[in-house]
Amino acid sequence: MNRFALVFRLPIIVWQGLFFLGPLFFMIVMSFFLVKNYRMEEAFELKNWARMLTRGYVWDSYWYTLGMAGSATLVATLVAFPAAYALAFRVSAEVRRWAIFLLIIPFFTSYLVRTFSWYVILAGSGVINAGLGTVGFGPYTMLNTPFGTVVGYLTLTLPLVVILQTVALANIDQNLVQAARNLGCSPPRTLISVVVPLAKTGLIIAALFCFILSFGDFVAPYYLGGSKPPTLPILIIDTTKSGQQWPRAAVVAVMMMLTLFAIAATAIWLAYRRRIAS
Amino acid sequence: MKDPLVVLSGVVKRFGTFTAVHRLDLEIAQGEFIAIMGPSGCGKTTTLRMIAGLETPSEGEVRISGQVMNDVPVHERDTPLVWQSLALFPFLNARENVEFGLRMRGVDTVERRRRAMEWLERLDIGAFAERSVDTLSGGQRQRVALARSLVTEPRILLLDEPLSALDAHLVIRMQGVLTRLQRELGITFVHVTHSQSEALAMADRIVIMSEGRVVQIGRPREIYRTPGNRFVAEFVGRNNILSGISRGDAIETALGTFPAAGLPAPGRPATLVIAADLVEISQAPRDGAIPCSLISEEFVGATVTLFLEAADGTELKVQVPERALGELNQHAGSRYHLSWPADAGHVLTET
Numbered sequence: 124m125n126r127f128a129l130v131f132r133l134p135i136i137v138w139q140g141l142f143f144l145g146p147l148f149f150m151i152v153m154s155f156f157l158v159k160n161y162r163m164e165e166a167f168e169l170k171n172w173a174r175m176l177t178r179g180y181v182w183d184s185y186w187y188t189l190g191m192a193g194s195a196t197l198v199a200t201l202v203a204f205p206a207a208y209a210l211a212f213r214v215s216a217e218v219r220r221w222a223i224f225l226l227i228i229p230f231f232t233s234y235l236v237r238t239f240s241w242y243v244i245l246a247g248s249g250v251i252n253a254g255l256g257t258v259g260f261g262p263y264t265m266l267n268t269p270f271g272t273v274v275g276y277l278t279l280t281l282p283l284v285v286i287l288q289t290v291a292l293a294n295i296d297q298n299l300v301q302a303a304r305n306l307g308c309s310p311p312r313t314l315i316s317v318v319v320p321l322a323k324t325g326l327i328i329a330a331l332f333c334f335i336l337s338f339g340d341f342v343a344p345y346y347l348g349g350s351k352p353p354t355l356p357i358l359i360i361d362t363t364k365s366g367q368q369w370p371r372a373a374v375v376a377v378m379m380m381l382t383l384f385a386i387a388a389t390a391i392w393l394a395y396r397r398r399i400a401s
Numbered sequence: 402m403k404d405p406l407v408v409l410s411g412v413v414k415r416f417g418t419f420t421a422v423h424r425l426d427l428e429i430a431q432g433e434f435i436a437i438m439g440p441s442g443c444g445k446t447t448t449l450r451m452i453a454g455l456e457t458p459s460e461g462e463v464r465i466s467g468q469v470m471n472d473v474p475v476h477e478r479d480t481p482l483v484w485q486s487l488a489l490f491p492f493l494n495a496r497e498n499v500e501f502g503l504r505m506r507g508v509d510t511v512e513r514r515r516r517a518m519e520w521l522e523r524l525d526i527g528a529f530a531e532r533s534v535d536t537l538s539g540g541q542r543q544r545v546a547l548a549r550s551l552v553t554e555p556r557i558l559l560l561d562e563p564l565s566a567l568d569a570h571l572v573i574r575m576q577g578v579l580t581r582l583q584r585e586l587g588i589t590f591v592h593v594t595h596s597q598s599e600a601l602a603m604a605d606r607i608v609i610m611s612e613g614r615v616v617q618i619g620r621p622r623e624i625y626r627t628p629g630n631r632f633v634a635e636f637v638g639r640n641n642i643l644s645g646i647s648r649g650d651a652i653e654t655a656l657g658t659f660p661a662a663g664l665p666a667p668g669r670p671a672t673l674v675i676a677a678d679l680v681e682i683s684q685a686p687r688d689g690a691i692p693c694s695l696i697s698e699e700f701v702g703a704t705v706t707l708f709l710e711a712a713d714g715t716e717l718k719v720q721v722p723e724r725a726l727g728e729l730n731q732h733a734g735s736r737y738h739l740s741w742p743a744d745a746g747h748v749l750t751e752t
């Protein structure tokens with residue numbers, strides 16, 4: 124690498140250092156600090172880690188968050204796919220451009236506002252229950268349930284998943300799809316044997332984004348899920364509020380970071396692995 | 402002709418308002434090696450895709466073994482196509498690519514593997530079976546594509562310019578592989594190409610297309626020596642084309658009057674075609690020879706094409722063996738005399 128290459132890369136290195144590695148490093152360091160009389164003191168003790176990792180409620184929250192984010196990822200992937208497929212293969216390029224533009228619009232409005240609008244729809248006396256009531260069903264409890272949490276996660280992630288899947292599918296070489304048909308592959312089978320493997324990278328990246336956004340989301344589990352049990356982001360907030368326990372919150376944050384690193388690494392390895400077992 | 406395997410009758414293909422193929426009639430026999438040749442955009446690929454069912458004819462009928470295929474979906478046709486881009490599946494290795502068609506037909510794993518390996522070995526690429534296809538060379542990928550299409554033992558193989566991306570020396574080798582395979586298997590090959598050397602070297606019959614129409618069908622020698630019209634005369638081989646008026650047993654052109662057979666009634670327009678390799682060239686003046694001056698030459702190895710100009714500006718071409726060049730000691734502007742035997746001229750009655 125020559126001198127200039129380093130010069131050109133310097134801005135990005137500085138940026139990453141300032142806004143990503145720096146805070147991350149500080150958070151890790153902070154997880155070893157102690158809190159005395161509501162004040163944080165610099166220290167290097169394993170107490171926070173020992174305390175948090177031995178508490179049942181931390182692990183309950185951990186597995187619950189993982190499960191909720193995983194479910195949202197699964198649902199988003201399956202729900203988005205037919206829509207993305209239609210946009211990629213069944214409509215003109217013109218319609219596709221408009222659809223992607225429309226899918227970006229939700230990101231212009233506040234996620235919090237969009238979440239609250241679900242309140243009106245999902246509430247015990249909300250739109251859905253009113254509708255079901257007229258045909259003799261319900262009312263069902265949807266707010267303050269895991270269902271509410273997943274609905275919230277999907278509000279955040281579904282448009283993005285549809286966009287990423289559409290791009291992945293639209294980039295497939297149509298000759299390969301036709302070649303499969305030419306070799307005796309029926310249309311439904313082509314979908315599984317050729318289209319999905321070809322779009323694999325994009326589909327996995329879309330799912331990964333969905334997981335990352337859901338895993339770290341505070342709004343949906345708090346307002347629609349009723350924070351019972353709390354997800355990890357809620358746990359972080361609760362921990363900082365109770366007795367200024369920033370170091371213990373940092374422990375949870377580091378747990379989340381490590382989990383996301385592991386999942387992202389696995390997903391990217393799967394996404395870019397050339398061959399798939401047949 | 403033996404029983405036709407593929408029959409296209411009155412086939413038309415339109416894309417919107419554009420007609421890519423106009424009323425095409427073609428019969429392809431069982432076991433025949435047919436080449437469809439023509440300039441880029443003349444409708445060769447479209448024709449091939451209609452046989453494979455990848456395009457639906459706007460009019461007319463495609464029949465295979467007597468059965469009307471228009472409504473038979475692609476995957477039920479058994480008309481494998483070797484793609485111009487090869488279209489190998491990047492997520493499968495070489496062997497799995499070859500196994501694909503067998504897997505779709507429900508052949509079990511062991512049998513599938515055996516037959517795929519048999520074909521890979523037959524095409525000398527057994528050693529690369531487990532390699533990812535994008536680590537293979539152009540020639541090896543070509544062979545994987547061929548094996549993938551032939552492993553299901555189809556009655557017909559469609560090839561869409563599969564050799565166009567290969568180096569010249571590999572093209573010759575693959576031509577050998579293809580002709581040998583076709584002879585051994587006895588199945589029908591429909592080979593689309595824009596290369597006349599490919600078509601002339603391999604095909605039993607050549608179909609020449611131009612702007613969506615068939616302009617001539619014939620054996621390679623027929624196409625080469627007796628082009629049916631001006632387009633074929635210009636497209637195939639290296640021909641001198643002289644327009645003129647029939648005088649019964651001779652044709653009157655700007656360069657003189659030449660005896661020729663097969664002319665229309667006296668006074669009617671006609672065209673005389675003389676292949677460049679049949680023209681005789683000398684430095685010394687000869688009786689009835691046309692005086693010309695050399696403009697340029699094209700050296701392609703064993704033969705050299707000389708481009709000359711007659712007194713009235715008509716351009717004439719002569720092909721001579723490279724070893725005969727020494728005697729001519731040519732340089733730009735050199736003066737020569739051209740003539741040809743009376744039976745070398747081929748007459749076109751259309752102009």
Ligand SMILES: Nc1ncnc2c1ncn2[C@@H]1O[C@H](COP(=O)(O)OP(=O)(O)O)[C@@H](O)[C@H]1O
Nearest residue numbers: 416419421439440441442443444445446447448
């Ligand atoms: N799907 C299509 N839509 C519109 N025009 C097409 C399509 N496929 C082919 N064409 C047109 O039909 C003509 C013939 O194409 P093609 O059969 O691919 O030619 P060739 O293989 O002889 O080069 C071309 O002018 C091409 O642009």
Ligand SMILES: [Mg+2]
Nearest residue numbers: 442445446447
């Ligand atoms: Mg073509």
